[in-house]
Amino acid sequence: MMKDRILLLVLVLLMAAAPVVAQQQEQATIQLTIEPAELTLALGEKTTLTATVRDAAGNIVDRPVLFFSQARRAVSVNASTGEVEALRPGDYLLTARVPAESTEGTSMPLGRGASAAAEVQITVSIPFPAIDSINFIGLPANYYHSTTVRPEIVIQDVNGGTRTDINAELASSDSSVIEVTEFGLLRMVDEGAATISASAEGVTETIDVRIMNNPVESVRLTVNNTEVRTGDVLQFNATALDGIGSELADMPIEYSFRARTVDHANGSASSGMITEDGRFVADLPGEYTIIASAGNQVAIQTIWVEPRNVKKLVEVVGQGRVSDRKTSDLWVWEGPNGRDYAVTGTWGAEGHAYFWDVTDPTNIYMAATVRIDARTVNDVKVSEDGSICIISREGASNRRNGFVILDCSDIENKGVPILARYDDEMTGGVHNVYIYDEHVYALSSGQRYDVINIEDPTNPHRVGRFELETPGHSIHDVWVENGIAVSSNWTDGIVVVDVGGAGKGGSPQNPVQVGQYTYPSGWNHAGFPYWNADGKFYVFAGDEHFPADRNPQGIDRFSGPAVNAAGWIHVIEFDENYENPKEIARYQVPEGGTHNFWIEDDVLYIGYYNQGLRVVDISGELLGNLYTQGREIAYFVPDDPEGFKANAARTWGTMPFKGLVWVADNNSGLWAIRLVDPEEE
Numbered sequence: 001m002m003k004d005r006i007l008l009l010v011l012v013l014l015m016a017a018a019p020v021v022a023q024q025q026e027q028a029t030i031q032l033t034i035e036p037a038e039l040t041l042a043l044g045e046k047t048t049l050t051a052t053v054r055d056a057a058g059n060i061v062d063r064p065v066l067f068f069s070q071a072r073r074a075v076s077v078n079a080s081t082g083e084v085e086a087l088r089p090g091d092y093l094l095t096a097r098v099p100a101e102s103t104e105g106t107s108m109p110l111g112r113g114a115s116a117a118a119e120v121q122i123t124v125s126i127p128f129p130a131i132d133s134i135n136f137i138g139l140p141a142n143y144y145h146s147t148t149v150r151p152e153i154v155i156q157d158v159n160g161g162t163r164t165d166i167n168a169e170l171a172s173s174d175s176s177v178i179e180v181t182e183f184g185l186l187r188m189v190d191e192g193a194a195t196i197s198a199s200a201e202g203v204t205e206t207i208d209v210r211i212m213n214n215p216v217e218s219v220r221l222t223v224n225n226t227e228v229r230t231g232d233v234l235q236f237n238a239t240a241l242d243g244i245g246s247e248l249a250d251m252p253i254e255y256s257f258r259a260r261t262v263d264h265a266n267g268s269a270s271s272g273m274i275t276e277d278g279r280f281v282a283d284l285p286g287e288y289t290i291i292a293s294a295g296n297q298v299a300i301q302t303i304w305v306e307p308r309n310v311k312k313l314v315e316v317v318g319q320g321r322v323s324d325r326k327t328s329d330l331w332v333w334e335g336p337n338g339r340d341y342a343v344t345g346t347w348g349a350e351g352h353a354y355f356w357d358v359t360d361p362t363n364i365y366m367a368a369t370v371r372i373d374a375r376t377v378n379d380v381k382v383s384e385d386g387s388i389c390i391i392s393r394e395g396a397s398n399r400r401n402g403f404v405i406l407d408c409s410d411i412e413n414k415g416v417p418i419l420a421r422y423d424d425e426m427t428g429g430v431h432n433v434y435i436y437d438e439h440v441y442a443l444s445s446g447q448r449y450d451v452i453n454i455e456d457p458t459n460p461h462r463v464g465r466f467e468l469e470t471p472g473h474s475i476h477d478v479w480v481e482n483g484i485a486v487s488s489n490w491t492d493g494i495v496v497v498d499v500g501g502a503g504k505g506g507s508p509q510n511p512v513q514v515g516q517y518t519y520p521s522g523w524n525h526a527g528f529p530y531w532n533a534d535g536k537f538y539v540f541a542g543d544e545h546f547p548a549d550r551n552p553q554g555i556d557r558f559s560g561p562a563v564n565a566a567g568w569i570h571v572i573e574f575d576e577n578y579e580n581p582k583e584i585a586r587y588q589v590p591e592g593g594t595h596n597f598w599i600e601d602d603v604l605y606i607g608y609y610n611q612g613l614r615v616v617d618i619s620g621e622l623l624g625n626l627y628t629q630g631r632e633i634a635y636f637v638p639d640d641p642e643g644f645k646a647n648a649a650r651t652w653g654t655m656p657f658k659g660l661v662w663v664a665d666n667n668s669g670l671w672a673i674r675l676v677d678p679e680e681e
Contacts, residue, residue, distance in 0.1 A: 029056035032065065032118035034096050039124045041075075041086035043159060044471070049082035049122065053098055063117070068095045073472045073491050073522065075124050087472035088491070089128040089165070096120045129157035134168055134198050134205040140252060144214040146295035147252050149186040153198050164520070168198035177211055214295045216251055217243045221292045221299035229308045230285055231629035233621040236278035238292030238299060253278070254293045261286035273624040283628040308630035310617045312675040316636075317660060320356045320364040322669035323644050325349035329596060330664035331382045331389075332358065332657040336409050341367065342662060343389055343408070344670050345377035353377045353391045355408065355416055361660055361672040368416045372404050373397055379432045381440075382408065388457050389416065390440055394429040402426040403433055403442055405457045422452060422460045436480035437500075439463070439508045449478045449487060451499070451508045466497055466511040476544075481529045484578070485511065486539055488527045493518030494541050496529075496578045504578075517572050517581035521545070525567075530599045533619075537574045539581075540604065542594040543567025565593025565609040571622050585622040587631075589614065596653035603633065605661060607651040612637030613663050615675065634675050636661075640668035 031054045041047065051065040067077045074088040084094065097116035137152040151170075155163040170186075172178045173195040179187040186196065188211050197206045224235045240251035259270035261284040271283035274290065282288055282305040289302045320342070328345035335341050342356040342364075351374035357367040375395030382389050387409035393401040402423030406416045428445025435441075440452040440460070448467030452460045466485070467473070470492055477488040483501015486494060496515035498506025506512035517539070518524075525544035531537055545566045568588035572581050587604065592611030597604060602619040615633040616626055626632075639647040643665075650666035663671040 030054075030061075030063070030098055030117040031056075031058075032096060032098050032120050034120050034122055036122075038122060039084065041084070041124065041126055043086055043089065043126060043129060046083060046085045049077075049084060049094075049096070051082060051096055053118070063098050066097050066099065068097070070095065073474060075126065076472055084124065085471075086124070086126040089126045092124045092126070094122040094124055096122065128163055128165055129159045129161065131163060131201045131203045132156050132158045132160075134200060134203055136198065136205065136207055139207065140250065142250050143188055143209050143211050144216075144251060144295060145188050145191050145211055146214050147188050148254065149188070149252065150184065151186060151196075151198075155200055163200075166200050168200045171197045171199070173197075178209060215242045216240045216248060216294045216297045219253075219292055219294050219297045219299035221290070221301050223290070223301060223303070226303055227306075228282070228303060229306045229630075230282050231308050231617070231620075231626065231631045232281065232305075233623045234280045234303070236274075236280055236290050236292065236301070238278060238294070240294035240297070248294075251294050255280075256291045256293075257288055258291070259284075259286060259288045271628060275623070279621075279623055281623045281629065283624070283630075308617070310631065310633050311678065312615075312634045313678055314634050314636045315674045315676050317672040317674050318358075318361045318364045319640075319668070319672070320344070320354075320358075320366065320670035321640065321642060322346075322354065323640075323642050325352070326644055326666050327652065327664050327669050328376070328378050328666070329380050329653045330655065330662060330670060331380050332655055332662045333382045333386045334658075335386050335411060337412060339412060340658065341408070341411060342670055343380045343382065343391075344664055345380045345391060347376050347378065347666065349375065351375060351377060351393070351395075353380060353389075353406075355411055356670060357411070358662075358670075358672065364670065364672065367411050370404075370406060370416050370418070372418075374401065379430075381433050381435045383435050383438075388419075388435070388454065390433050390435055390442075392430040392433050392442070393423075394431065396423075396429075399427050401429040403430050403440065405454060405460060407457070419457045420460055424462065426450070432477045434478055434480050437483075437508075441478045441480055441485060441499075443475055443478065446474050446476070449475060449485075451511070453508070464499075464507070464509045464511055466513075468492055468495065476524075477526045479526075479528055482531070484529050486527045486529045488524045488541065490524055491518065491522035492516070493524050494527050494539050494572060494581075496539065496574065498578075502578060515574055515578035515581060517541075517574075517583070519570060519583065521567070523567050526594070526596055528597060528599050532602065537576070537578065538622075539572045539574065540597065540599060541570040541572055542597055542606075543570075544595065545593055564591065565595075567593040569594055569597070569604070569606065571618075571626075585624055585626060587614075587616055587626040589627055595651065598653075598655045600656050603656070605654045605656060607653045607663070609650055610648075611635070612649050612651045613654055613661065613673070615661065636663065636671075636673055638663060638665045638668050638671050640665075643668035 033052045035050045053063040067082045069077045071092045075092045076085045098118040100117045133156045135154045153168045170180045177192040177194040193210045218241045220239045238253045240248040255274045261268045274280045285307045292299045326347040328347040330344045332342040340359045342358045346352045351372045353370045355368040373396045374393040379392040389406040389408040400423040405420045426444045433442045438455045451464035453463045475489050485497040485499045494517045498504040498512045523543035523545045526542040528540045547566045571585035592608045595607040597606040604616040604618045606614040608614045613636040617631040637649045645667040652664045654663045660672050
């Protein structure tokens with residue numbers, strides 16, 4: 001009997017190994033050639049790669065070849081035809097693969113990390129366009145002896161874009177009058193005249209500068225508040241005065257500070273930030289001296305900074321464990337029947353959405369399950385009245401994805417019946433959705449969002465759509481508040497659109513773009529619009545990135561062990577017209593990266609992937625890195641030894657509801673936690 005079992009085990013192992021051996025043998029016999037082997041393309045230029053597949057004898061064989069771009073927003077390639085289009089300057093890699101064949105002679109699917117019979121990489125170089133002009137921006141009206149000016153220089157290319165890959169070289173015609181420092185500052189050494197030139201790639205722009213006598217005799221320095229905590233923003237105002245006490249309005253002021261923190265003697269660094277207009281924030285408690293200088297005249301003022309003291313402890317109240325598949329997003333709400341519910345999606349599985357009864361958060365139980373034709377239910381949203389739920393679809397068997405409308409008005413008695421499916425022009429998959437004022441804002445194929453009217457949820461119909469026109473554009477998320485839609489668009493950044501609340505003529509039927517902000521990394525994954533107590537409009541923009549230096553090579557971030565993300569929350573302030581965006585602050589945990597987040601009552605709740613849940617105080621004016629300012633209220637890393645991946649937190653999303661914080665974790669399901677004052681513990 002034992003011999004029979006051993007023989008059976010050997011046969012099973014041999015059968016399992018056979019496809020691998022056959023695949024390895026095929027990799028040694030199939031040769032793939034791509035022409036041209038490398039490309040240099042101008043922006044907007046297209047070309048088509050030619051693939052030739054040969055067997056071990058050198059004979060051309062008819063095998064499919066698939067093409068992939070490792071930077072599809074910069075250089076796109078048609079997966080089947082090999083047509084390449086240059087979208088953004090830089091150096092990139094394309095990959096061409098011959099799918100491996102199974103022992104039956106059919107091509108095996110090429111999922112993430114799957115091997116191939118042959119593979120070739122093609123380098124693509126897209127040069128930056130030639131420089132058209134160099135411009136000096138924001139120069140002062142007058143220049144004074146013993147002052148310093150930092151000129152802003154913008155280099156425009158022939159296509160109207162801005163060159164950020166090169167710096168202009170500055171030079172002075174007379175360094176005894178104006179000295180150019182190694183850091184690009186203009187130091188006014190003496191009275192007189194000189195010409196400053198800025199040059200790059202054979203293009204030069206000049207300005208003539210005359211240095212006048214410096215009339216400053218003293219500097220007056222005031223501050224709007226002297227009782228301050230870490231993270232609070234102070235406004236210092238410095239004024240240059242002449243010999244009779246008159247103000248010199250055009251005199252440049254330079255601000256700096258020195259600090260002696262509470263733990264200075266124990267090696268604690270001086271930590272804070274001061275802007276060119278005199279706004280100051282301290283990261284650590286202690287003594288700070290602000291210095292304002294105008295030429296050779298200086299004023300100082302010393303302040304004391306107290307600790308912020310917003311820390312709370314975390315108490316786990318309950319859990320709805322999901323251990324057989326990955327959990328995606330969540331939504332928590334009070335149903336029309338008065339009971340409380342949560343819905344969670346599933347990722348890379350079999351199309352399930354789970355509805356939990358959370359009326360008693362210490363006893364969370366599954367009240368209903370819905371399964372649709374999909375692999376991933378990435379997003380779940382519930383209407384304002386709690387009666388309609390929308391779940392997104394990706395990976396449908398017939399490639400008709402879209403979203404599904406569910407009746408969640410009486411889960412206790414009716415379950416969650418399907419009211420309608422909507423997939424018109426959404427075959428590429430819907431990754432995220434949002435419900436606002438009886439309309440669904442649904443991403444379509446990662447290119448745009450469509451606006452679907454669901455006043456009659458059994459008869460959804462499209463009434464509008466919004467799509468950028470930039471080359472290689474894509475979209476990841478959309479969120480709507482007060483008639484303002486904020487979408488997250490990777491390299492195209494945050495886009496603010498009037499859908500009825502900005503007074504710019506927008507509506508669900510006619511979305512009107514009113515603002516946009518991009519940042520260099522191109523990692524923009526999520527955005528949340530927020531109006532603070534003072535009426536200022538912010539967008540909190542989150543990154544998503546999985547850098548190679550944080551994860552072992554060859555590890556698939558979706559199917560392999562736990563991985564480390566990177567990125568942070570960018571705080572962007574817009575003016576009252578949703579224009580002139582400025583990135584004023586960030587929240588950055590060094591060892592992790594953001595995913596989905598929520599803001600309510602001046603508190604930011606973030607799903608921070610491998611760094612769990614983060615809860616942050618965002619009250620008052622914001623400046624600098626909120627993480628280092630004592631603004632973090634609490635954190636919770638939901639490790640679970642019985643999770644889909646044991647003790648591998650990968651926090652997906654979060655939202656506050658009825659005094660608790662609810663968390664969806666990729667590897668452990670739904671959690672309810674309570675924030676507790678330390679003295680209550």
